[in-house]
Amino acid sequence: MNHRPNVLPFYMSYPLPLFCEEEDAAMRDLEYLQEMYPREARRFQQKLARLLDPLDYAGSVIYDEYPDRLAVYKMADDMTAVICREEKEEGREIEQERLPEMRQLIHVLLCQEIYRRRRRSRDGILKF
Secondary structure: OOOOOOOOOHHHHOOHHHHHHHHHHHHHHHHHHHOOOOHHHHHHHHHHHHHHHHHOOOOOHHHOOOOOHHHHHHHHHHHHHHHHHHHHHOOOOOOHHHHHHHHHHHHHHHHHHHHHHHHHOOOOOOOO
């Protein structure tokens, strides 16, 4: 009886490309769903992405294994101030009573944008 050792078929020996395709599909899903945000949230998200660009480098706080909670809150507050100023310049002034909800929305959008960038730029075995 001819007995061969357990050998994986060739197509199963390198499963990483399939995993990368799943990652790309997940990112496309996220971007598609972001397009469904309400108009104001989409506008804030686009401004946040632009404001976060200077912090998108290797070694940045957004790529820390465990980003500091206070640093993220400070970043969200700073970006809220910039967005409020930009909104005022564009003729869409934010009322003071809406500011706490806007700050929370921007914080959530910032955390999501940081997550998206961390997933997209992950190096090593996930991206070639």
